[in-house]
Amino acid sequence: MVAAEDSKAQGRSGGRPDSRRGAAPRRKLLMSEIVDQAMRIFAERGYDGTTLQDVADAVGLSRPNLYNYVKSKEDLLVAMVEATTESAANALREVRQRTDLDSADKLRMLVRALVLRRAEQPAQFRTLDRSDQALPPEIAKKHLQGRRAVLREITGVIEEGITAGRFRPVDARVTALSIIGMCNWVAWWFHPSPAHPAEPVAEQIAENAVAMVAREAGRTPDTPTPLGAVALLRQDLDYLTRLLTAEGEGEDLPPDDA
Known part of the structure; x- marks a missing residue:
């Protein structure tokens, strides 16, 4: 287990973070495990019903060692927001700014990326969605900014496609909200397995999104x-x-x- 290995490493260094090469990747991996476990417990017991000790036990760390990574439950919420909304918006922005893709390819890539995130991190998304009204003000603001950024990127690609004549003259914002809702719902109904991987689902939803806005053949x-x-x-x-x-x-x- 990553936590056990990290705990041993800290024990050898007197409780101080390991400064050797490879310490940073290990810390990042453990932080990811902490967030994943926290999201699972939040989903099961609710934010208010979860303690840092619950998270420490799930990861295999003592509570003092857990404090090397997070100081409070709010720190975990911040990490969740960064993983589910801010990083998603940044990734989508990179796609929208590409000049080697047309609008349909950009929309296809945006939707595929968003669906895969929801399929791979369903607990994180569901927890934030359920706790949206109960988030501390600063975290709620951060979460809202990330969601608006995602909406802005998808709306921008749709508007770009309309201007280029690739997409029908639809209401770009309403269409973007519809597409985002289609992507977000994956976190609730899709359960990946070796026999049912996420990639084909993401591809199909991406094609559905493009079909919603694309002009008919010969109309471009x-x-x-x-x-x-x-x-x-x-x-x-x-x-x-x-x-x-x-x-x-x-x-x-x-x-x-x-």
């Missing part, structure tokens, strides 16, 4: 310019002309039973 302008939009209007006018012509010709035809 060659260039995202006003002239490109005019070209689409001409296509519509040509199609309307054909319909009107066909209807006019049909009026001159004798009835089928004549």
Whole structure:
């Protein structure tokens, strides 16, 4: 167990953090285990019903050793927010800023990344979702900022696609909220297993998201310019002309039973 190994290492160094090479990765790994265990217990017993001793016992650390990593339950909530919202927003921002992808590819990657996060860290997300109203003010503010950042990144990609003529002129914010809800719900219903991995689910939801906004085949302008939009209007006018012509010709035809 990581905690046991870390405890032994601290024992050899008199309780001080190990300064040798590899100490930082081990600390990061143990911190991740602490957060994971805390989220599991929060989900089972609620935030108020969980103590730091419960977390220490679950990880295999003494309470004094746990204090080398977290000082309070609020520290664990901060770590949760950073892992579930802030890091997600940062990852999505990197995708949105890429210049080698078109809007559909960006949206596909954003949704896939968000679904995989929800599938891999369901307890963290569910705990924050359930505890949203009970979070301490500063942590609630941090959580809200992260959620707004996620919404902003997805909305930005949708707006980019609309401007480029790749997506239909939908309400970008409403659509982004719908897509985020679809991704978030994965944390509640999906249970990964070797026979049911998360990746195919993420791929399907990503394709569903793109299908929600994509223009039909042949309706995408060659260039995202006003002239490109005019070209689409001409296509519509040509199609309307054909319909009107066909209807006019049909009026001159004798009835089928004549």
